[in-house]
Amino acid sequence: MKKHWKGIIISLVVILVVADLGGAYYLFNFAFKKGGYSARNAGKPLTTAELWAKKQPQETWQQTSKDQAALKLKARYYPATKKTAKTMVLVHGYGDNSLTLGPYIKMYHQAGYNVLAPDNRSFGRSEGQYIGYGWQDRNDLQTWIQQVIQHNGKNSQIGLFGVSMGASTVMYYLGLKVPKQVQFAVADCGxxxxxxxxxxxxxxxxNLPSFPLIPTANLFTQAIAHYSFYDADTKTTxxxxxxxxxxxxGTKDNFVPTKNARINYNNDHGPKKLWLVPDASHARSYFVQPKQYTQKVLNWSQHYFN
Structure with a gap:
């Protein structure tokens, strides 16, 4: 009888382990692999602002990522109409690309700044099969910033702006050795x-619990994408x-819950400001209050640009 129960218990353990591995591998491919959930917006027609960004005079910048993947990454650089040392580096969100930053590119470019808008790894015109979720992208952002300094000189003044995953990229980046040329940052719904x-x-x-799928999914992320997503936390960066x-x-953000804003605000120990936009869902704050958004963001930028 004991052998019988022992066999049943072993069989159940094996089933649970296999189910966990299978579920976690599905989660990894769904969330981290190019073409999974991140491709849900593929094929959408360009908006007016995105068409504007596509047609504006621009340069294509390139870099090769510094990690073992050695990915070819691309960015759009929009020189200001009048020469300036002030450059905004804009980082897009999950499932998006440099062109979907069209409204923000237009906002900053019309304010008189150079604008650099990278395509993050696995998105847009950049290479990559696995999404960095801002953690790997923070290192790519460092290289883009170094290129801006090299292009515009050591007296460059740089501002950072990110939306959603791009906002998290910016906040993770601030945990690195930030060049003195970086004057300020804006993080929208990270x-x-x-x-x-x-x-x-x-x-x-x-409608699934996080344990044990999340820890097991991280094992796949470490083995295949070569980073641990447990490291990525603004409490540290x-x-x-x-x-x-x-x-x-936005106060009605159900994709990245609004509580993240207060967590990020409390985790930061430098000069900071928090604006919770009433009735705005995920990444829609600009569209809900475009005039106030533009005024607040540009005032913040002008205050810290010398």
């Missing part, structure tokens, strides 16, 4: 940690940040 965002989406999309940070978030 998540505090990759782990927390995955837990939220797992519950919303599949903003701990010693001194770059002025403007955090924006």
């Amino acid at each position: 998540y505090a940690s990759i782990k927390g965002e995955l837990q939220h989406e797992l519950q919303v999309l599949f 903003l701990r010693h940040n001194k770059v002025p940070l403007f955090i924006i978030h």
